[in-house]
Amino acid sequence: MTTQRRAAADARNEAEAACGELADVLGRTGIVLPSLAVDPVTFGCEPPRVLVELGRCNVETARKLIAVLQRAAR
Secondary structure (H helix, E strand, O other): OOHHHHHHHHHHHHHHHHHHHHHHHHHHOOOOOOOOEEOOOHHHOOOOOOOEEOOOOOHHHHHHHHHHHHHHHO
16 A cells, blocks of 8 residues: 555544544534534545534534533533
8 A cells, every 4th residue: 555545544544533433422412413424525635634524413403512512611
């Protein structure tokens, strides 16, 4: 595997791990972001700049997320 492909694979693995951790933490607060995923287009860049796509959610989920973040920010 080339250095570039290894870097892309490492970046994707890191993003997938972060995505899983975020889903787990949000789930423990009752929040589910149904579109939470790694953006597949972004790991093809050089250098890899993998992004986590938080996606869309309904207003109720957005309000839950706001409440959790407000409590954490205090």
